[in-house]
Amino acid sequence: MRAVATTTLIKGARSTRSTIALKLLMAASGIVFILFVLVHMYGNLKAFSGELAYNEYAEHLRTFGEPYLPYGGLLWILRVVLLGSLVAHVGSAVALSMRAHAQRPVKYAVKKNKASSLSSRTMRWGAVALLLFVVWHLLQFTIVKINVGAGGQAAEVTENPFRLLTAAFQPEQWWMVVIYLLAMLALAFHLHHGTFSAIQTLGFTNTAESRARARVAGWVVAIVVAGGFSLVPLFTVFGVIS
């Protein structure tokens, strides 16, 4: 335990180096993620329109902007933006978590939570779960294209986005559906508090009413995103999407 606290006054403090600046970085990168998951979720729903529409959409994402952009150009721009946001988001999260732990090395023997939501108290562990999920998800559908279902690693499955998707969520692989639903629960939790938190970090909750609205926004984003994403695995395992 530190016996003597800082005794000097800080001169010329830089606002860009503050804990609040880190939070602003988290909020901005978090909003990039929210916009991305909204678009991604909408894209997934194309699976309801059948194989042709879904694969056309996937191809469209790659040819978008041609000839000004090279084939797959949009996706690469997105990847760079998302990777940059991830580094900023996780980097600030780690820095702030370490500060928090340094500030309370001795825990309370008894501590009540009076106002905080469960989602706000599970941001850090939930985020670790999300990070693991993102790694698996990218390996499965983008980087390696792992088919856990029928057809194995045959090119006609792995190179066909719709078949790779539907093969993943067949009843034989019910556990894959469970993994995805749990991940969406973690995402819903993260977004429930994250959306509210980002609005407050940006300084838009200066009254009780605007704070209540920001809380509603948290519920809406969480339910729309996590609910929307969950539809595809659920409707695939029950045979509606095939």
Added chain:
Amino acid sequence: MKLTLKIWRQANASEKGALKTYELDGVSSDMSFLEMLDLLNEQLLHNDEEPVAFDSDCREGICGMCSLMINGEAHGPEVTTTCQLHMRSFKDGDTITIEPWRATSFPIVKDLIVDRSAFDRIIQNGGYISANTGSAPEANSVPAPRDKAMRAFNTATCIGCGACVAACPNGSASLFLGAKITHLGELPQGQPERYSRVQSMVGQHDAEGFGGCTNIGECAAACPKEIPLDVISQLNKDLRKSMILG
């Protein structure tokens, strides 16, 4: 009534502390929480034991000196300061766990007393309005809009007790900071230094080692003066603006 008290005892800043259990009889429900501790200390002195060290000054809820984490709640179960908490909020036979504020930036001096001078330094580093002294100016020479004046007045009720830091899982002092930033920033007299003030106060807050805010709201629920969470939004907004305005 009769109580079982579990109290954090720690000889000094460097010594390790531990919870110690005491039985206390003869507590009246009209006693304040601190009078109950006074009673315990009389009993301890009588038995040639070291009395429990705790902070207090005004004992009327205005100075912010008293602290205490009572059964996991800063200032105990009511929305008030520890000195204004009364034993009628407890029942005969209750076990009460009493701990000091826990934050590295509030080092323990002894038992339940912590050093909150980090707050003083935050105030010294911009938490004021520079004004020429002299004869008092005419009250209405600088008009302040009523809603702004009310908000400034309400946030000025912060007594710097540190309950917000104690209740925050990150040990952040954002509610305290936000109360000061809003109080001074809403007044016409506070405008010239508005953006330099937020930068130096936040800089001092960070240098003292306080944590970052995760907007979970435990602070506002613990605050004896009911400072609302929106002051943290105001703090964030002023800091964001100060980045652009320099």
